[in-house]
């Protein structure tokens with residue numbers, strides 16, 4: 001279980017995240033939606049301290065995240081980025097096995113066997129030995145998901161995983177994410193894909209100007225928005 | 240014609256010395272330069288100052304002065320303080336000075352290489368639980384070194400030409416060979432043209448090779464990061 005308690009993050013004079021709290025239970029999918037610049041990414045990045053919060057705490061499995069337990073905590077909390085961020089000096093399989101081998105101290109053969117299984121899961125086992133540069137955007141993102149899974153994380157954070165993709169590749173990535181959600185993976189997903197949120201999310205947070213404006217199930221958020229701001233936002237994105 | 244061939248041949252005798260001094264210098268320069276670059280980019284303020292001062296001093300003084308200090312000044316001051324010190328061979332201070340000199344330039348090359356590594360990949364590495372040491376070893380340094388290869392090649396070409404000042408310190412490299420032959424034959428023009436030709440036949444192909452490397456790296460390696468960034472920028476825009 002992941003709890004974010006009253007997270008605050010400032011960039012200079014700008015308060016990007018203002019006392020935002022959220023709880024994600026095991027096996028649950030939390031989606032974060034909201035307009036550009038509302039603080040979604042910043043809040044997500046506070047969860048694994050890629051941005052160190054200026055206030056509030058992140059608690060995972062009852063353990064408060066701090067500088068001291070950071071690397072351990074990050075092993076449990078993998079992240080998938082909008083711009084893929086695959087290591088360009090390693091092969092696809094190398095990307096997936098780097099952390100299991102070096103962080104988890106898993107024997108290389110075992111890590112590679114597991115890496116191949118994960119590549120099969122995302123439908124890319126034939127790409128194991130190429131460099132990421134030869135992959136399409138959708139393929140890169142599927143490798144990034146396999147890389148995240150290789151750490152056996154308890155939770156995966158996704159920051160707009162499909163918004164850098166050409167439209168015809170969005171589906172293949174969302175399919176993998178749906179499979180993960182069905183298999184019981186705990187996920188926090190910042191997304192502009194309202195269809196995905198509707199279908200997969202157990203809980204949805206709507207953020208605007210650094211705060212949570214509304215929170216609820218998919219039916220509540222999409223079927224019965226209470227605030228004017230959410231209504232306006234949905235009108236704009238659900239054309 | 241024969242006298243020019245002779246000039247080239249004499250200069251060639253100094254070439255092995257020129258080459259190994261240059262190679263050792265750049266290799267040593269990479270090791271010291273890496274240390275300086277890490278100091279410059281690190282958190283410690285004093286380390287940063289030491290590195291900055293070192294780099295500025297080395298770059299703002301001629302290598303000839305540095306070489307004279309190392310080869311003659313240092314033994315002198317040690318002897319006058321009662322230490323019996325003499326370089327067993329002048330090639331040793333020559334390599335040391337060239338390495339220390341090269342380090343200042345290499346440090347700047349490596350610093351910009353390290354800074355050119357995609358910050359997104361560094362974040363991804365941290366997000367996978369890697370320590371700072373692992374991130375550097377697995378992601379930053381391999382990519383930075385690759386990015387730096389052409390510039391380091393250029394540094395080697397520069398160093399090969401720069402070592403010509405070592406002739407004035409007494410190291411028998413290309414220029415000194417030419418000088419010595421000139422002193423006994425008085426064939427001044429062929430002697431120095433011969434030396435120039437020797438530098439040309441080494442440095443010209445080397446710079447061409449560096450150019451090719453640069454082109455090849457533009458075509459593959461570093462570019463996919465740039466492409467991803469373009470994609471990313473496009474997505475950002477279409478969001479708004």
Ligand SMILES: Nc1ncnc2c1ncn2[C@@H]1O[C@H](COP(=O)(O)OP(=O)(O)OP(=O)(O)O)[C@@H](O)[C@H]1O
Pocket residue numbers: 011014016034035036037038039040041042043478
């Ligand atoms: N590193 C940073 N330095 C300064 N300001 C930042 C930084 N990161 C984000 N911001 C600012 O904080 C605010 C929230 O940004 P954030 O990226 O969290 O928004 P977002 O909801 O993820 O938007 P988008 O949908 O465009 O990704 C924005 O005003 C942004 O400009």
Ligand SMILES: [Mg+2]
Pocket residue numbers: 040041042159160
């Ligand atoms: Mg964002």
